[in-house]
Amino acid sequence: xxxxxxxxxxxxxxxxxxxxxxxxxxxxxxxxxxxxxxxxxxxxxxxxxxxxxxxxxxxxxxxxxxxxxxxxxxxxxxxxxxxxxxxxxxxxxxxxxxxxxxxxxxxxxxxxxxxxxxxxxxxxxxxxxxxxxxxxxxxxxxxxxxxxxxxxxxxxxxxxxxxxxxxxxxxxxxxxxxxxxxxxxxxxxxxxxxxxxxxxxxxxxxxxxxxxxxxxxxxxxxxxxxxxxxxxxxxxxxxxxxxxxxxxxxxxxxxxxxxxxxxxxxxxxxxxxxxxxxxxxxxxxxxxxxxxxxxxxxxxxxxxxxxxxxxxxxxxxxxxxxxxxxxxxxxxxxxxxxxxxxxxxxxxxxxxxxxxxxxxxxxxxxxxxxxxxxxxxxxxxxxxxxxxxxxxxxxxxxxxxxxxxxxxxxxxxxxxxxxxxxxxxxxxxxxxxxxxxxxxxxxxxxxxxxxxxxxxxxxxxxxxxxxxxxx
Amino acid sequence: xxxxxxxxxxxxxxxxxxxxxxxxxxxxxxxxxxxxxxxxxxxxxxxxxxxxxxxxxxxxxxxxxxxxxxxxxxxxxxxxxxxxxxxxxxxxxxxxxxxxxxxxxxxxxxxxxxxxxxxxxxxxxxxxxxxxxxxxxxxxxxxxxxxxxxxxxxxxxxxxxxxxxxxxxxxxxxxxxxxxxxxxxxxxxxxxxxxxxxxxxxxxxxxxxxxxxxxxxxxxxxxxxxxxxxxxxxxxxxxxxxxxxxxxxxxxxxxxxxxxxxxxxxxxxxxxxxxxxxxxxxxxxxxxxxxxxxxxxxxxxxxxxxxxxxxxxxxxxxxxxxxxxxxxxxxxxxxxxxxxxxxxx
Numbered sequence: 047x048x049x050x051x052x053x054x055x056x057x058x059x060x061x062x063x064x065x066x067x068x069x070x071x072x073x074x075x076x077x078x079x080x081x082x083x084x085x086x087x088x089x090x091x092x093x094x095x096x097x098x099x100x101x102x103x104x105x106x107x108x109x110x111x112x113x114x115x116x117x118x119x120x121x122x123x124x125x126x127x128x129x130x131x132x133x134x135x136x137x138x139x140x141x142x143x144x145x146x147x148x149x150x151x152x153x154x155x156x157x158x159x160x161x162x163x164x165x166x167x168x169x170x171x172x173x174x175x176x177x178x179x180x181x182x183x184x185x186x187x188x189x190x191x192x193x194x195x196x197x198x199x200x201x202x203x204x205x206x207x208x209x210x211x212x213x214x215x216x217x218x219x220x221x222x223x224x225x226x227x228x229x230x231x232x233x234x235x236x237x238x239x240x241x242x243x244x245x246x247x248x249x250x251x252x253x254x255x256x257x258x259x260x261x262x263x264x265x266x267x268x269x270x271x272x273x274x275x276x277x278x279x280x281x282x283x284x285x286x287x288x289x290x291x292x293x294x295x296x297x298x299x300x301x302x303x304x305x306x307x308x309x310x311x312x313x314x315x316x317x318x319x320x321x322x323x324x325x326x327x328x329x330x331x332x333x334x335x336x337x338x339x340x341x342x343x344x345x346x347x348x349x350x351x352x353x354x355x356x357x358x359x360x361x362x363x364x365x366x367x368x369x370x371x372x373x374x375x376x377x378x379x380x381x382x383x384x385x386x387x388x389x390x391x392x393x394x395x396x397x398x399x400x401x402x403x404x405x406x407x408x409x410x411x412x413x414x415x416x417x418x419x420x421x422x423x424x425x426x427x428x429x430x431x432x433x434x435x436x437x438x439x440x441x442x443x444x445x446x447x448x449x450x451x452x453x454x455x456x457x458x459x460x461x462x463x464x465x466x467x468x469x470x471x472x473x474x475x476x477x478x479x480x481x482x483x484x485x486x487x488x489x490x491x492x493x494x495x496x497x498x499x500x501x502x503x504x505x506x507x508x509x510x511x512x513x514x515x516x517x
Numbered sequence: 518x519x520x521x522x523x524x525x526x527x528x529x530x531x532x533x534x535x536x537x538x539x540x541x542x543x544x545x546x547x548x549x550x551x552x553x554x555x556x557x558x559x560x561x562x563x564x565x566x567x568x569x570x571x572x573x574x575x576x577x578x579x580x581x582x583x584x585x586x587x588x589x590x591x592x593x594x595x596x597x598x599x600x601x602x603x604x605x606x607x608x609x610x611x612x613x614x615x616x617x618x619x620x621x622x623x624x625x626x627x628x629x630x631x632x633x634x635x636x637x638x639x640x641x642x643x644x645x646x647x648x649x650x651x652x653x654x655x656x657x658x659x660x661x662x663x664x665x666x667x668x669x670x671x672x673x674x675x676x677x678x679x680x681x682x683x684x685x686x687x688x689x690x691x692x693x694x695x696x697x698x699x700x701x702x703x704x705x706x707x708x709x710x711x712x713x714x715x716x717x718x719x720x721x722x723x724x725x726x727x728x729x730x731x732x733x734x735x736x737x738x739x740x741x742x743x744x745x746x747x748x749x750x751x752x753x754x755x756x757x758x759x760x761x762x763x764x765x766x767x768x769x770x771x772x773x774x775x776x777x778x779x780x781x782x783x784x785x786x787x788x789x790x791x792x793x794x795x796x797x798x799x800x801x802x803x804x805x806x807x808x809x810x811x812x813x814x815x816x817x818x819x820x821x822x823x824x825x826x827x828x829x830x831x832x833x834x835x836x837x838x839x840x841x842x843x844x845x846x847x848x849x850x851x852x853x854x855x856x857x858x859x860x861x862x
Contacts, residue, residue, distance in 0.1 A: 047661045092660070455701060488520070495527035499534075503538075
């Protein structure tokens with residue numbers, strides 16, 4: 047089920063009505079939320095709920111055992127079981143065809159004539175999100191950083207909680223699981239603020255991403271021609287906006303919906319396009335994934351504890367795998383590699399040049415960071431290296447005679463929105479939406495909210511899927 | 518922060534704006550309409566899950582979709598029409614799907630628009646891909662999509678500005694289409710002629726030409742311009758051999774299991790009639806298909822009563838004449854005894 051759909055509106059109204067009715071006690075409410083979460087997921091493809099159940103049962107059992115077993119070998123086995131099941135699901139459902147393709151290419155490269163039929167495996171929605179979330183629980187249990195879930199119901203709800211089930215934020219057990227232990231109820235202010243977050247999240251998705259930017263990005267990246275520089279840049283900038291509004295929109299909706307139930311989810315985005323440098327970017331973009339990768343991959347790989355070379359290797363590996371997490375294609379690996387290189391270069395430069403950041407050089411550096419981020423988006427969006435390479439050449443003015451596929455109006459529209467996005471991120475860099483809302487006159491804020499609502503309604507949208515569902 | 522104040526203002530202003538938006542578009546002549554989208558055609562396709570003897574299936578392209586009026590068909594034949602003709606699409610993928618994936622063995626009426634029927638069998642070419650997308654949706658649709666469609670119906674029926682189409686018309690009033698209308702200049706090539714909606718659709722996929730297209734010549738002329746714009750470029754040559762063989766292969770299988778096929782050529786007029794006569798002459802295409810398939814076949818040009826019908830935009834009948842065409846065609850089919858399951862008079 048999509049947040050930007052009519053069925054979700056009905057679903058949410060029903061869930062809220064049941065949640066705030068006096069029919070259930072707290073346990074009953076949690077059961078209702080769990081059932082609603084399975085319905086939310088199952089309305090897309092009912093049999094795939096079984097994967098969620100398996101993940102839940104395995105990790106709950108592993109966590110319970112890890113809480114009591116002392117023997118190191120046995121503890122490791124329980125951890126391995128959890129990782130085997132979760133990573134096994136990912137390997138089979140997400141990377142099965144990719145692995146087969148590469149295996150076939152490898153055999154062909156060494157002269158073995160082999161053709162494999164694609165397995166055409168269906169990709170369960172949000173599998174990368176819930177497997178990472180549930181694995182974090184077992185790993186934390188293994189490292190004795192966490193108390194086990196008090197009940198199976200609490201744990202199942204932690205794995206399946208519908209607002210963040212299919213596209214995050216990837217929430218740690220200590221942040222979410224513990225909230226289910228005592229009855230939660232949103233205050234009137236929390237409820238209304240949650241509703242505002244849902245509105246602004248839908249505005250980002252329906253109006254900004256789908257209505258205003260996706261068409262231009264699709265035209266440019268779908269073109270079979272070598273493009274003019276202006277078109278290539280406009281298409282890439284449009285995609286940079288589209289993916290931000292799409293994904294941040296989902297996270298904002300998720301946080302808002304959870305808040306309406308009295309549950310707090312952590313921020314997933316903090317105005318990333320105003321980041322000064324790439325370490326800053328990853329503290330602002332998809333925060334729940336970057337912290338997951340830091341805690342469960344980069345640090346176990348050695349982090350910065352074993353010298354500079356090892357640190358750079360760990361950084362590169364983390365970013366390469368981070369790239370692969372997004373999709374089973376080498377273009378995603380290149381995207382991760384570019385981010386890894388940016389991070390390494392940034393650290394090297396920081397060791398050599400000391401710059402004191404102020405408002406003036408800050409915005410220049412933020413603009414430089416954003417420009418470099420756009421280069422990486424080309425590999426993220428293009429489905430083939432040929433397309434990506436042509437786009438990059440066009441963006442570096444190497445295709446003078448490139449085709450023009452965009453009308454003046456589309457170029458102007460994208461440039462206005464992206465300039466607005468960049469300025470907005472810069473202005474909001476050190477503050478939050480809530481702080482700004484608190485400073486704003488309630489009548490002005492109400493008018494702003496009404497405009498968002500109106501634009502969502504007249505955009506209508508066609509119930510387009512969120513980009514990150516496929517990851 | 519006084520959120521309650523802001524919330525109440527947002528609700529009042531937001532709803533008032535939406536009401537004004539609806540009233541504005543109604544004042545511009547826009548009426549609520551059902552969208553002929555993938556979900557609507559999947560409902561029709563689902564009727565063949567457990568087919569019955571009293572069903573008649575229509576496949577083809579937009580002409581049979583507009584020219585056969587299902588309410589009259591139902592009333593005058595006592596059969597249940599299943600409308601699986603798709604705009605701008607070839608009937609071949611639908612025929613293949615029905616033969617391979619259903620047990621339907623009743624009457625299938627195939628609308629033959631030569632430009633689409635004989636175009637190609639290539640999967641990615643629009644006449645085939647458009648039909649395949651509709652058919653595939655039936656298999657791929659999720660329960661969430663079904664619910665969304667169900668909930669959208671009251672909105673489609675009551676609000677003029679609501680569009681839930683899979684394809685856009687230039688007359689749509691969603692924000693994306695409205696902004697597209699602001700495009701000017703020729704940087705990316707000449708702007709295509711606007712293609713405005715000219716149909717009214719009901720939930721059973723009965724399609725009629727809108728009153729505005731019939732009564733407003735200037736509006737109908739915009740559709741004519743759009744046809745000329747769409748069809749004036751270089752078109753790939755028809756694949757008569759490939760499409761005929763494809764059709765005969767599945768039609769024969771259908772006949773073998775007791776099914777009956779009736780070929781119908783609906784009227785065309787003006788510029789359309791001229792280019793069809795030049796590019797896809799009757800003797801070479803229609804007559805050849807009829808001769809090879811040996812199915813009962815009805816070409817509008819063979820019947821005096823179909824000679825002076827009103828086709829406001831050259832390709833589809835006005836509502837009034839679609840009623841006439843349906844009624845007369847039923848009479849002819851009954852007279853010839855080819856409607857085997859229809860009620861007798």
